[in-house]
Amino acid sequence: MSKTWAAIVCVVLANANAVAASESTSQLCGQFLQPQPWQPLSSLPNNAIDIQADDVEMQGKESAEFSGNVVINTNKMSLFASSALIDKKQSLLNATGPLRYRDSFTDVKANALYADLNDNEISLLGADYQLTKQLGRGGAEKFSASGEKISLFNSSFTTCPSDKPFWALEADDIILSRQDGWGETHNAVLKILDTPVLYIPYFTFPIDDRRKSGLLMPKIAPSSRYGLEVVLPYYWNIAPNYDATLSPRYMSNQGVQLISEFRYLTEHHSGLLGIEYLEKDDSEPTLGERYLVHWNQQSYLSNNWRLSLDITNVSDDNYLTDLTSDYASETGTQLDRTGILSYLGEQWLADIKLQNFEVLGDHTESYAALPQISWRNRYAYNMLGLDFNLQGELSHFRNKTLLIEQATRFHIEPKASYKISDYAWSLLGEVSLLHTRYKQEGDLHNTQFAGDVTRTLPKVRVHTQLNFERDSMLFENGTQTLEPQMQYLYTPERDQRSIGLYDTTKTQDDFYGLFREQRFSGVDRIAQANQITLGATTRLFDDKNLERFNFSAGQIIYLEDDVKPSAQSLDGQTNYNALFAAETMIHWHRRWYFSAGIQYDADAKELIESHTTLDYKGDNNKLVQLNHRYASDVSGYEIDQAGMFASLPINDNWQVVASYHRDLTTSRSVEVFAGIRYESCCWAVQITGKRQIETDLNRTINQNDAQFDSSIGISFVLKGLGGKSNYDIEQVLQQGLFNYRRPYFLNN
Known part of the structure; x- marks a missing residue:
């Protein structure tokens, strides 16, 4: 070989056949092995060409013809061919096959190759190609690669790896853009099981996981309610941080509904806006336009301020049950519309909330909180061995359709607590003072309600728990725990009938609810209490510290008849006096789970609620x-x-x-x-x-x-x-x- 060629040709025999290990494929495609990813020769200098061949013939000083088992490597590709001609002056490469061309994105078998090495433009004739970084293969009369773009003429494309693909696109032109991650076709025919089913003049499709505007897969669902239902979604990739989906929904019994969703993400905000619109419902001609609007947003305003919005509104009460929606449950009876501005300070936490509800159907109307300002100290103040906390709120409620049209509530609750927490036991004692003032407006004459109400009462709570532990005989090196606990709660009686109910309801009566400080949410009703709650939990852990079993049971013992729930019930809500609650979980095998719970009124000998679930x-x-x-x-x-x-x-x-x-x-x-x-x-x-x-x-x-x-x-x-x-x-x-x-x- 002449010295003229030695400057650009580096023969590296040791690494000529080196390839990287193939990546694992999915379980479904495991039987179809992807080609191993291509890698350049590790010792090949930049802009150098490594050529191996059985024979070489120089054609002047600027070109050479190689024949017999030709192997050509550069930093961007490898070529295996029967013969090849290289023109050094024009940087042209011609090769004849059968040949195999490989780069970081494709693996191609072809009959001939023409390449411009300066511009990195390569054309292959009679090509069978396969993508190596994702599923994709096919054939082409002409295969051209230039930079990040592959152009296929009189070609086919499919992601099915088998020799007889379930589906394939055959087109005059197919362009695959590695930079954009998408392909496009012109004059394409979609074939399923080698049978033409659809002519597509122009079509785009993904070749990786990046997003691009285009039609998504339709949904077809005939039903007795909607008749024939067809949904055809269109995805609009507006920008890297904005996108939208438009989904026309045809229902033969009701009409055509447009469902749209817009998502956005900025440095300080993320959110979603969904709008659903049906101009005329053929099944409900008297309703007129039907729509739903949903807006959800989370905002990071600064290190100390956060904003949260969650708003859903519908045109009529039966919208969700008639048309369904991804933004609300069709079994719900009210829609929440809430905005919360939160302050996270070094010493104080505060929320400013605006909230109202759209009540669906024949249910009790709710009050809107316009606004509700709540605050609490972030860390307790310690003095004389006691922890002091302060929380409070200022709320204004409004609903012009109810007897009390509007009310302002001020509540403040200082608390002093003493806590001991050890491995084997804990003790918590709390004394709180609950002070609330109401100003209520409306036509209150000849009613139980008053315009101005002030209520002040103390609350005492003592909670203690023991933690016992021993080796378990059921599991080798296992552990069993026993965690008995007791709570005493005292709140004196106050006549609260003159106060309206604005955001108060009864809480859940389960095992954990037995040890709550308050039976009602909100502060419109402070339940009178003079009671002891007894309960215990036992757990079994195996030698890997995995919980295999637990059982919890407890009951409230009322020390006076006046403090029993039946004497303090809210309107229309059932109360139970001697509430016994228990829950258990058994996980005896890694695949089997059992869970059960019960709530029982020991006085009335009545089962209140229960649930049982067995999972495999x-x-x-x-x-x-x-x-x-x-x-x-x-x-x-x-x-x-x-x-x-x-x-x-x-x-x-x-x-x-x-x-x-x-x-x-x-x-x-x-x-x-x-x-x-x-x-x-x-x-x-x-x-x-x-x-x-x-x-x-x-x-x-x-x-x-x-x-x-x-x-x-x-x-x-x-x-x-x-x-x-x-x-x-x-x-x-x-x-x-x-x-x-x-x-x-x-x-x-």
């Missing part, structure tokens, strides 16, 4: 849950329901999901859901059917008069054409009225 969670989305719920009084009805969730994989591709809930009181089903799903490496289809009770907030429906809605949904995804599977079994099982709850979160 296996591999590959295998899930079975059996559950039972009982409540003696929910809006005047007894609820006694049993249910089941199941997800059963047939194999790696097929999955069956189902849920069933039955009302044992009325002896009928209340919800049935079933679905089957097939998912392969390059496509997926899911068919679901659902039957559930319809909710109508415009009228009161007796349990025996309930109506049902039945629907069938079809979801079809071609992976690599803008659709992703992202299969989440828990999300699928939350599509009904009865949501699946994960183990350990069964009461949420």
Whole structure:
């Protein structure tokens, strides 16, 4: 070889066949191995060319022809060919095949290659190509690569790795942009199982995970309520920190609804604005326009100030039950509209809240808080061994449709506490002074309410707990704990009938609720108390400190008849005097979970509420849950329901999901859901059917008069054409009225 060529040709035999280890592929595509990622020769200098061949023939001083097992390497590509001609002066490379071309993005087999090494422009004829950083392959009459763009002429594209792909695009032109992460086609035909199904003059699709404007996969779901339902979403990638989704929704029984969602993210703000609009509902011609507006925003204003907004508004009470929405539950009876400005200081924390509720259906109207200012000290002040805390609020409530049209409430609560906390025991003693003043306005003549009310009362609380621990005989090197606790609570009697109820309701009566300081939320009612609460929790841990079992039980003992809940009930709310509550969890195997809870009135010998859940969670989305719920009084009805969730994989591709809930009181089903799903490496289809009770907030429906809605949904995804599977079994099982709850979160 002449000295002229030696300056640009570096023969490095040791690393000529070095390649990087291939990355792991997904379980579904594991049988189709991706080509190993290409890497340049590690010892190759910049702008140098390494050439190996059985024979070389010089053609003057500026060009050479290589033949026989030609291997060419640069910092940007590798080429294996039968012969190659290099023109040094013009930096041109011609090669004939069969040949193989590789770079950081593609692996191509072709018949011929033409390359401009200066501009890094390469053309291959009769190419079969495969993308190496993500799924994507096909053939092309001409394959051209220039910088970050690949152009394919008379070509095909698919993400299916098999030799006989389920789907493929065949087009006059396909352009793949590595810089943008998207491809586009001109005059394309979509083939499924090698059968043409759709002509597409122009089409864009992703080749990586970056976002781009375009149509998303449609949803087709015939049902008895909507008729034929078709949703065709369009995604608009406005900017890196702004995007929107526009989803026309056709319902043959009701009309065409436009669903839109705008998301934004700035240095100090993040949020979402959703608008749903139906100009005319064919099934409800008297209602006129129907709409929903939802706005959620979180703002970081400074190191000390935060802002939170959550606002939802609908055109009519039955909007959610008739049309459903992702922004609110169709079983909810009120919509929250809240704005909170929070201050986080070194010494004080404060919230300024504006809140009102849109009440849906025939339910009690709520008061708007305009505003509610609350504050508390961040850290307790310590003096003489005591911790001193102060909290308070100033609130103004308004509702012109109620008897008390508006009210201003000022509440302040200083507290002194003494706390001892040790490994084996703890003691907490608290003394609080609750002072509240009300100014109430409205037509209060001949009513129990007064215009000006002042209420002051003390509160004493003492809580203590012991912690016992011993070795467990059930688990080798395991541990059992016993945690008895006792609380004494005293609050004297005050006549509070002259005070309206603005943000007060009864709290949950579970085991943990037994040890609360207050039976009511808010401060409009301070429950009289002279009571002792006794309770205990025992836990079992295995040798890896994993909790396998716990059981908690407790009961309130009232020391006077006047302090029993039945003597202090809120309007329309049932109270229980001798409340016994217990909860348990058993996790005897890593796949099995059992949870149960009970609330019982020992005086009336009456079961109040109970729940029981048994879960099995296996591999590959295998899930079975059996559950039972009982409540003696929910809006005047007894609820006694049993249910089941199941997800059963047939194999790696097929999955069956189902849920069933039955009302044992009325002896009928209340919800049935079933679905089957097939998912392969390059496509997926899911068919679901659902039957559930319809909710109508415009009228009161007796349990025996309930109506049902039945629907069938079809979801079809071609992976690599803008659709992703992202299969989440828990999300699928939350599509009904009865949501699946994960183990350990069964009461949420």
